[in-house]
Amino acid sequence: MSSRWADSEADAAEAKRRKKEKEEKKRLKLQKQQAEQEAAVRAAQQAESRPSKRRRLSNDDEEEEGKNGPSSKENESQRKLLRFEAGSWAPCRHTSNFETLNHIEEGSYGWVSRAKDITTGQVVALKKIKMDTHHQDGFPITAMREIAILQRARHTNIVSLHEILTGSASDEVVLVMEFLEHDLKTLQEDMPEPFLASETKTLLRQLTSALSFLHSNFILHRDLKTSNILLSNRGHLKIADFGMARYIPPPHAPPPTQLVVTLWYRAPELLLGTETYSTEIDMWSLGCIFGELLLKSPLLQGKNEVDELALIFALCGVPTDKTWPGFWRLPNSKSLKIPRDPSSSSLKTSSQIRSKFPSLTTEGVSLLSSLLSLNPDRRPSADEVLRHPYFSEAPKPKPMELFPTFPSKAGQERRRRAVSPNAPKRGEAPGMGDVDFSGLFGEGEGVKGSGFQLRVV
Amino acid sequence: MQQPSPLANPLATVAQLRETGSQIDNIPRDLEDSVRFAGAQLTQAAGILLRLPQEVIAQAIIVFARFWLGPEGGSLAEFGARQVSAASIYLTTKLSAYPKSPRSIVNVYAYLDSIPFPSFETDVLRTENKAEEYYVSEGTYQTRKLDLFETEQRILKVLGFQLQVSLPYALCITYLQALDVFSHPRASELAKRATAHLNTALLSPQLMYLTHQPPSLATAAIYLAAKETGIKLPDVEWWEVFDTDREELGFLVVALLSVESFAKEEQKVWQGKKVPMTVEAVEAELKRRHASQD
Numbered sequence: 001m002s003s004r005w006a007d008s009e010a011d012a013a014e015a016k017r018r019k020k021e022k023e024e025k026k027r028l029k030l031q032k033q034q035a036e037q038e039a040a041v042r043a044a045q046q047a048e049s050r051p052s053k054r055r056r057l058s059n060d061d062e063e064e065e066g067k068n069g070p071s072s073k074e075n076e077s078q079r080k081l082l083r084f085e086a087g088s089w090a091p092c093r094h095t096s097n098f099e100t101l102n103h104i105e106e107g108s109y110g111w112v113s114r115a116k117d118i119t120t121g122q123v124v125a126l127k128k129i130k131m132d133t134h135h136q137d138g139f140p141i142t143a144m145r146e147i148a149i150l151q152r153a154r155h156t157n158i159v160s161l162h163e164i165l166t167g168s169a170s171d172e173v174v175l176v177m178e179f180l181e182h183d184l185k186t187l188q189e190d191m192p193e194p195f196l197a198s199e200t201k202t203l204l205r206q207l208t209s210a211l212s213f214l215h216s217n218f219i220l221h222r223d224l225k226t227s228n229i230l231l232s233n234r235g236h237l238k239i240a241d242f243g244m245a246r247y248i249p250p251p252h253a254p255p256p257t258q259l260v261v262t263l264w265y266r267a268p269e270l271l272l273g274t275e276t277y278s279t280e281i282d283m284w285s286l287g288c289i290f291g292e293l294l295l296k297s298p299l300l301q302g303k304n305e306v307d308e309l310a311l312i313f314a315l316c317g318v319p320t321d322k323t324w325p326g327f328w329r330l331p332n333s334k335s336l337k338i339p340r341d342p343s344s345s346s347l348k349t350s351s352q353i354r355s356k357f358p359s360l361t362t363e364g365v366s367l368l369s370s371l372l373s374l375n376p377d378r379r380p381s382a383d384e385v386l387r388h389p390y391f392s393e394a395p396k397p398k399p400m401e402l403f404p405t406f407p408s409k410a411g412q413e414r415r416r417r418a419v420s421p422n423a424p425k426r427g428e429a430p431g432m433g434d435v436d437f438s439g440l441f442g443e444g445e446g447v448k449g450s451g452f453q454l455r456v457v
Numbered sequence: 458m459q460q461p462s463p464l465a466n467p468l469a470t471v472a473q474l475r476e477t478g479s480q481i482d483n484i485p486r487d488l489e490d491s492v493r494f495a496g497a498q499l500t501q502a503a504g505i506l507l508r509l510p511q512e513v514i515a516q517a518i519i520v521f522a523r524f525w526l527g528p529e530g531g532s533l534a535e536f537g538a539r540q541v542s543a544a545s546i547y548l549t550t551k552l553s554a555y556p557k558s559p560r561s562i563v564n565v566y567a568y569l570d571s572i573p574f575p576s577f578e579t580d581v582l583r584t585e586n587k588a589e590e591y592y593v594s595e596g597t598y599q600t601r602k603l604d605l606f607e608t609e610q611r612i613l614k615v616l617g618f619q620l621q622v623s624l625p626y627a628l629c630i631t632y633l634q635a636l637d638v639f640s641h642p643r644a645s646e647l648a649k650r651a652t653a654h655l656n657t658a659l660l661s662p663q664l665m666y667l668t669h670q671p672p673s674l675a676t677a678a679i680y681l682a683a684k685e686t687g688i689k690l691p692d693v694e695w696w697e698v699f700d701t702d703r704e705e706l707g708f709l710v711v712a713l714l715s716v717e718s719f720a721k722e723e724q725k726v727w728q729g730k731k732v733p734m735t736v737e738a739v740e741a742e743l744k745r746r747h748a749s750q751d
Binding site: 017021079081082083084085086087088089090091092137138139141144145147148151152154163164166170171173217247249250253254 | 461462463464465466467468469470473523527529547548551552554555556559605606607609610613614615616617618619620621623670671672697700701702703704707711
């Protein structure tokens with residue numbers, strides 16, 4: 001192959017180099033042949049051979065090679081270098097390659113439908129991206145992030161992105177993803193009884209292993225909730241909807257937005273306006289989902305930010321200097337009239353998780369309580385959760401193959417519109433600094449479940 | 458599909474290297490090379506003015522380069538290098554931790570348009586400070602913004618949304634550490650030289666980042682930098698430790714060395730003229746070439 005770009009001088013150098021290389025190869029080949037002949041002789045001579053497995057880097061000391069015998073020489077010619085493959089790129093295919101079967105759901109930034117690849121017959125989920133009609137920022141950043149992250153995040157418990165299609169209209173963009181029959185939210189609503197303890201374990205373990213993968217690849221999901229978790233008819237769980245996901249930003253980059261995670265799954269530090277958050281917010285959501293799987297209904301259904309926080313404190317107790325030292329440094333904590341020493345008041349500082357989940361084992365309570373630690377530093381990492389004794393004690397996680405099957409709403413009929421709130425949108429909610437939490441503990445009374453007013457100053 | 462290696466880049470296929478959209482439109486190859494080279498430099502200059510980290514600029518240049526390849530790639534008869542460069546920067550920064558507004562990008566490209574190419578002096582770009590003089594009018598801004606968004610979508614479509622870029626910079630430092638060169642008194646000179654070669658490779662008409670993986674690029678940069686600085690590296694085939702064979706190393710070193718003569722040649726060819734960075738300018742250049750032939 002002659003280089004079409006290089007100038008003649010470089011070409012000449014290249015040709016020279018190649019020639020030299022050829023000679024070198026010839027020499028090596030000859031050497032190898034000799035060695036092989038020697039080897040045959042030697043193999044006949046001595047029965048016990050001592051193959052040297054040493055990986056060699058140098059050609060220079062050839063006398064030594066003779067000593068080591070043929071095996072080292074063979075190693076040299078077979079020296080395997082790692083090859084890195086990441087494919088290529090090709091223009092988007094047209095949407096007409098797919099035939100829509102039925103619509104599934106309208107999400108926060110796109111419409112999802114079930115469709116069939118016309119050539120292969122494969123059933124997939126199509127997610128059509130809503131384009132910003134005002135064209136404020138060009139192609140929607142949420143969709144770009146979702147695509148970029150899904151391209152990188154290939155994991156057995158993460159929904160896989162096959163390709164991206166474009167339509168006849170210039171702004172029609174469609175994601176082709178694998179189709180799974182259920183999402184956990186709709187499925188639970190239709191189930192008469194919650195999942196069994198062994199099933200809950202299998203689901204939670206799959207979910208956690210996906211999270212462990214994401215976090216070790218510096219990806220935050222930022223919108224974990226049961227409606228974003230898909231389940232196949234074979235009990236295979238996959239996380240979907242990476243519209244809020246992003247890479248953990250480098251240390252000196254501007255802080256990411258606090259307006260993330262659907263309210264019911266939002267960690268207390270986010271509600272309190274933290275500017276530096278990380279993987280712990282996903283672990284809080286995981287705790288909420290664990291609770292939801294046990295109860296068959298969402299754990300902390302707050303009506304607004306204040307109410308959500310009140311519900312959290314009612315379940316987990318109010319924070320103290322001891323349990324959450326950083327609490328008073330969070331922007332919104334000052335407006336909470338929590339006494340510095342809650343033991344002197346009637347506020348509960350202890351967790352109510354034990355009494356809320358009477359049938360859960362001690363290990364289960366320990367795992368759930370740690371995930372729902374108010375202090376983000378006390379929450380376990382996904383890897384730590386996977387090693388938790390809860391997964392090894394009886395009942396053992398149920399094998400996926402033994403999972404019951406359910407009629408699929410997404411596969412066969414129109415689904416009800418989801419009633420759970422959506423993830424916050426940019427510029428939709430008032431800035432967290434404007435939310436007045438002062439009513440929350442104004443009277444110094446015990447925490448009530450709900451009924452607080454959101455007052456915007 | 459498997460998890461792609463975080464060290465790997467999607468590479469151009471043979472078919473993509475053989476024929477480009479511009480060639481189908483009868484744009485001479487040398488003109489395409491010149492425009493692509495100038496476009497990469499323009500992107501680098503815009504990135505410096507936008508105060509972007511080099512990793513982000515490098516990604517933008519690679520996205521810019523991918524756009525033109527293959528028969529289904531962008532053609533200079535349809536897209537100007539300036540608009541593609543601007544949209545590549547816009548796209549890349551949007552996904553990075555350093556997003557830039559369309560307005561900043563439009564203004565920066567308006568300023569760069571006023572500088573005769575090819576005289577982007579890095580030091581000048583870092584110190585010049587009369588930005589306000591180049592702010593475009595509201596009307597111009599609206600038009601260019603729309604153009605930016607449309608080009609953005611076309612790039613996404615042509616690339617099939619393949620914006621993944623792995624860079625060799627951090628690898629290069631890791632390799633130098635593995636080679637234990639940082640105990641050498643002139644180690645920083647070597648590291649700087651190697652980094653400079655990696656930046657040079659971004660401009661290479663041989664599209665090194667589109668044909669070779671980051672580990673090999675880092676290895677070649679180190680090899681060449683060590684030769685130039687006279688710092689001795691282990692007397693063995695150390696490049697194989699970094700998964701680069703002798704043949705690839707040789708090719709990359711030659712390619713790195715050839716960029717300088719290519720740049721000098723370009724300077725000579727385009728002396729006193731601007732490399733055509735818009736569709737209209739390319740048309741005008743083609744007319745001029747026809748006229749001079751007659």
